[in-house]
Amino acid sequence: MTALFPPLSINHSEMLNTDDGHSLYVETSGNPNGIPVLCLHGGPGAGMSDDYRRLFNPHLYFIIGMDQRxxxxxxPFASLENNTTAHLLADIRMLRKHLNIEQWVLFGGSWGATLALLAAIDDPVSVKAMVLRGIFLAREQDRYWFLSKEGGAAQIFTEHYQKFIEPVGEHDDVQALCEAYYQAMTCNDEVHKMAAVRAWCGWEERISRLQHPHGDPLEHDNVHRAISLALMECHYLKHHCFVSENAIINxxxxxxxxxxxxxxxxxDIVCKMEAAHTLSEHWPNSRLLIVPDAGHSAxxxxxxxxxxxxNEAMAAFLQESSI
Structure with a gap:
């Protein structure tokens, strides 16, 4: 990870209250007079990583991070109440007004890229530019690729898929699999619940990198993060990410x-290459960069x-465009 900028301290953090029972953790860092960039984490449910700030030149960017609902x-942690894509988009609009930002760059990977695209569609005037990684378009075919026993991910990582379905059994239908996992992760049996959480996170972790730093991808995992990641991903995928079919391209x-x-x-086995290519074909002002020796993980x-x-190139482009 030598390409990253040095560790960066935050300038300010706060809890931003919604009007429906959630309180959102928000932090800012970098140059307050720089280019505002909102960093949208993946999952849903992953929360912000420790290193996301190091992807930006702190002299050029005013870096904004928010842990989603x-x-x-x-x-409340891992709460599914009032937790849909529409709620997250409302939170993004609220945050921009709270920070008194007219326009910003949207940055996100995986679900963060999905949310960035939907936020731009929701409020295009507020967006200067976007930098996106690991494209997930929230279509039925994207769910199928990631979760079905006949999907691309299961065909490539067959032995890991068998571990994935152990807590809930085999299901022919993706929706049935999501329902089974949802029941397991919301039941009162803590042992069964945690087995489901570990299996869900283990599946994604095992297929997200070309190489793993250790044998068991969950050996050193943050249990707090695993619970919200597994539950929130299942909740959103169960509900087709709360968007209509092919909403982004349409x-x-x-x-x-x-x-x-x-x-x-x-x-990238989590989010298939076709999605990124399709997005680039339909978005004429975008540029697709394929990293030849990498999978999904940032x-x-x-x-x-x-x-x-x-991010460096985008900052230079935006600075040049504003002259």
Whole structure:
């Protein structure tokens, strides 16, 4: 991870209250007079990582991070009540007004990229540019690829898929699998619940990198993060991410003028290459960069390096455009 900038302290943090029972953890860092960039984490439910700030030049960017509803340091933790895509989009609009920002860059990977695209479609005037990684378009085919026993991920990582379905059994239908996992992760049997959480997170972790730093991908995992990640992902995927089928591509005209960089690992098994290619074909002001020796995770050195370079290039482009 030598491509990253040095560790960066936050300038300010606060809890931002919604009007429906949630309190969102928000932090800012970098240059308050720099280019505002909102960093949207993945999952849903992953919360902000420790290193996300290091992807940006702190002299050029005013870096904004927010733990989405039920995630990270936001409260109530792992709450599914009033937790839909529409709620998250409302939170993004509220945060921008709270910080008195007219326009910002949207940055996100995986679900964070999905949410960034939907936020731009929801409020295109507020978006200067986007830098996105690991494209998930929230279509039925994307759910199928990730969760079905006949999907691409299961066909490549067959032995890991068998471990994935152990707590709930085999299901022919993706919706039935999501329902079974949802019941397991919301039941009163803590042992069964945690087995489901570990299996769900283990599946995603095992297929997200080309190489793992240790044998068991959950050996050193944060249990707090695993609970919100597994439960929130299941909740959103069970409800088709609370968006209509092919919503992003069907509304891409709203953001076709916004400049964007799309970064995709060649061997991304969580979010298939076709999604990134389809997005780039329908978004004329975007540029697709394929990282040849990487999978899905932003913690892979080649992905991290590509993100740092993309953020540097976007800052230069925006500064030049404003002259």
């Amino acid at each position: 039920g995630s990270g340091r936001s409260t 509304h891409i005209d709203k953001i076709k003028h916004i400049p964007g960089t799309i970064i995709q690992g060649r061997y 913690s892979e050195p080649s992905i991290a390096e590509a993100l740092v370079k993309a």
